[in-house]
Amino acid sequence: MDVALKLEGVSKRYGRFEAVKDLSFEVPRGSICGFLGPNGAGKTSTIRMILGLSPPSAGQITVLGGEGGNAVRDRIGFLPEERGLYRKMTPVDAIAFFAGLKGVPLGEGRKRAKKLLEAQGLGASMKKPMKALSKGMAQKVQLMAAIAHEPDLVILDEPFSGLDPVNQQGLEDVIRDLADRGTTVLFSTHVMQHAERLCRQVVLLARGEKVFEGTVEAARARAPRFLELEGALATDAVAGLPGVAAVEAAGDPAAGTATYRATLAPGAAPQEALKTAFARGLDVRRFEMKEPTLHDAFIVLTGGRA
Amino acid sequence: MKRMLLIARREYFAYARTVGFWLSMLALPALMLLGGMMPAMIKNASPTRTVAIVDFAGGQQAALTAALDARYVTAQAKAMREAAVSEAGEPGADAVREAVDRDGLEAGLAALKRVAPRAGAAYAPPKRDLRVVAAPPEVASAPTLAAAEKALRPHLTGGELSAVVLLERRDGELKARLWSERVSDEAVETAVRDALRDVIRRDRLIAAGLDPATATSLAELKPKLDVFSPKSAGGGEVSLRDRLPGVVGFVLGMLLWSSVISGASILMNSVMEEKSNRVLEVLMSSASTTEILGGKVLGVAMITATVLGVWFGLGAYALRMLLPGLADDLGSVLLDGGLIFYLALYLVGGYLMYAMVFAAIGAFCETPRDAQTLLGPVMIVLSVPIIVMQMAVRTPDLPLIKTMSMVPFFAPFLMSARAPSNPPLIEVVIALAGMAAVGALMVWLGGKAFRAGALSSGKFDWRGVFALMTGRG
Known part of the structure; x- marks a missing residue:
């Protein structure tokens, strides 16, 4: 199996507190994987380790064939749980800037930004400052900023939080579209309906420990009818x-x-x-x-x- | 490197595109221009006061009129000397002053045109602040002082006269009563008091047995003091050019201090904004800590460089236009022994050390209130060079100043202040090496703190900072 992401015995300790305990799982390339767990389960800590933002206390993480997210930074797109962009920047500039950090030339980044914004119905707002956009619009822009460089792996931390049902549906479409184009998507959530609709594979975390890894059907089979x-x-x-x-x-x-x-x-x-x-x-x-x-x-x- | 430049570019334009940036950049030159022009504007706007003298003392009117007129000659002599100093230097300016003292204003103007042709051609005499006029007949012919005082009132309230001086002799002393149009016109009061002192001094010298010519020459005595030092540029007489380095040192030290503080503060606010906006986490997933910090430090450095560049450019242009001689002197002070090169090193070193500290503080804070807690100790350290800066300019060789100027956190400012006095090379090397070492340490520590702070959340506390820095948080 061609694997985009692999965690082997990964742990993360903050002093005496162990946020992630001996976590191992794999995400096949081109799949949508739901990273599920209640609040405080260790999802964000795990995502930060995958991205290389904080080192694991133990274990090994392989991302797109490289050791840790830092090695393949340009091939990863990331939408953090707590979202925000430069308030005075326009959506086009913001998307082009973050795509630029991933190696896309600024001119090309602007072209892609305009195209993405038009496709998401934000064409009329592309030159307004971010602070003038609604929360839903700003979240869409941030998602565009995370995928404008056409990454191989997209990590979305609680992407649906704060979105109304229409925007949630729109985001689900974007995620499916990414997977259709061969991009691997890992997204964390504690709202199961999204994972049920989008994922074939899910990883369930509770109190820092993996409690399940497998298909949605296999997960359901673990519950009584x-x-x-x-x-x-x-x-x-x-x-x-x-x-x-x-x-x-x-x-x-x-x-x-x-x-x-x-x-x-x-x-x-x-x-x-x-x-x-x-x-x-x-x-x-x-x-x-x-x-x-x-x-x-x-x-x-x-x-x-x- | 590309990422670093992209972050620097964003940082630069985020500030350079704001109205506040341009306003604050142009505020200083505008204030300096206004500050420079204001005294002249006030002087030009003030009317020439008309002062009448009524003499009840007998034979003193001419002497007081002459003393008041002499003040204007002195003012013109001073103006001619000031006009000459920039183009002709101290010796040329002194020659102009001596020509006025010796042969009068015409001779002084001729000397000015000779030693400083440009200044001479542009010279305009200062506006006269007061002129002695004849008293109205009914005041002049009043039989008593009380009658004169009664008669002069309408002339003051009607605006015909600015002031009337009534001279009288009481108890054998020459005294004056000044009636002024305005309650608070100190200019006339001062002028009359000075002129009266000259007249009384001359009278007393004559009364003591001196002949009038000697008494006059004593009253007008202006001692000429020439100052020498082996450390002067010529190895002898001290000129303005020799004193300029001290002034330059102080100004540059202060400028460096304010540039470092404002640059580092911009950086801290920028990091704080990114942290509170949650942009920092995305940035960290796109670039290394070194690239982010490097880009931000570089971007803000470009902002500081733009501001300093504009200030220096405008200042240099204004000096060249208005005081070309002083501009040449300043240029030679800055270029002498590579002073400008050392200053650039002190600016870079100082900025780097404090920028890293401020950026790390910003990474731990989401609000200015959080930052205040951490900034306190840093501001105490930063206030020390300000306290000793003047001492460093006046007595750059004092052992305490020498020692303090080699402490890395004080070095950028105190060494800048000392730099024009050419401190020993070994001290410069020690200061620069210390700054480089501490700068490198701050880059390392700042980077670590920045990374820990950027991913931290919740309310700031010292224990949390320590735990994050040591990887236990």
Whole structure:
């Protein structure tokens, strides 16, 4: 497998506090990898180590074949979690400046900036100072600044935070477009829906430790499936169905009908539970099989550890 | 290197494109121009006062009038000497003054045209500050002093006269009562007091038995003192050219100090802004700490160089136009023994040391209040050279000054102040070597602190700084 990013036994200690513990994972070239974890899980510390901004206390990081991000700085694009640009600069100048730092001549950088801004619907604002742009517009400009030099690896730290749903959708399109062109994208987030829509591979971190690495489907498979039942049912009757590990009631059973969310045990077949329910004459008026989301997997895999 | 230049370019234009930059750059020349022109403008705008003298003392009016007129001759002699000094130097200026004293104003003007043709052609006599006029008849003919005082009032309030001097003799002493149009016209008061002193002095000398001619010559005595020093340029008589290095040293020391402070402050604010704007992290992912710091230091150095270049350019042009002789002297002082080269080294060394300190401080702070906490000790260090700067110019060989000027953090300013007095080469070498060593140390430490500070977050505290610097934070 052609690997764009590889971490082997990486740790980061700040005094006695260990922010990242023995972390290892790989990101295949040209893929979109979600780097997931709750706040304080060690995502930003890991990203800083990948970029070469701070050295790992232990372990090795290989980025685009080079040792550490410093060696291949020009081939990486980075959008930090806390965003900001020079307030008096225009979007064109800002994008051209950051592309220039990555080796793109200023004239070419300006051309690319104009093209990118037009494509993102910011053509009318390209000569306004950054301070005159809305937060969403400024975030788009910063993303353009991170990718204008056409990097091989793009690292986005919480790219969706602060964006409205329309802009979030636009950013998802940009990320897909990057991957279509062969760029490897690693983005951190604690909002699972984005990762679910964008990624094939995810790495889950909790309290500095990797708790999962693999495909989204594999992550989901680690979480239990649910059977939703609605009708004039008793909690005990639902709990007594085969394969049901736990039951959570929604609504008031005393009102006549209620909805139950039955958690299925690993490997249990929902058909068996349904068949038994009907065989026992339970008053089931509606049923639905619920596949676990990445969010469910996240809760299970992190064990609720934030 | 390309990245460093790109960062320097951005840094330069971020300031050079602001109105504030141009305003602050042109403020000093404008203030100097205004400061230079203001006294002349005030003098020219002031009217020539008309002063009448009424003599109740008997026979003193002519003497007081002559004493007041003599003041204008003295003012013209001084103006001619000042006009000559730039073009003809001290000896030429003295020759003009002596010609006035010996043979009068016409002779003085002829001497001025001879020794300083350009200044002579452009010379215009200073505006006369007061003129003695005849008293109005009813005042002049008043039988008593009280009657004269009553009669003169309308002439003062009507603006016909600026002042009236009433001379009287009481208890055998010549005394005067001055009636002035304005309550606070000190110019007339001073002129009359000085003239009266001359008259009384001459009278007393005559009363003591001297003949009038001797008494007059004693009253007008101007001792000529020639100053010599083996350290003067000619090995003998001390001229303005010999005193110029001291003035140049002080001015350059102060200029260097303010340039270093303002340059380093610009740098600190720039870093602080980037940190609070969260740009610093992106920059650090795009360039090395050395490139970022180097680019910023270079960009701000270019700003400082632009300001100094404009100031020097305008100053040199103004001097060449107005005081060409002084411009030549200044030029020779700056070029003498490569002084300008040493000054450039002191400027670079001083700027580098303090720029790194200020940049590192900026990297740890997001607000000016945070920066104040860290700047306190640095400002104490920076205030020391200011306190001893004048001493360094006056007594550059004092052991305390010599020692202090070799302390790297003081060296740029104190050595600049001492430089025109040609300090021993070994001291220059020690100071420069110390600056280079501390400069290199500051680059290393500053880079480390900058990196640690740039990635830090939250409220500033000393423990956090130490932990980050040592890699434990």
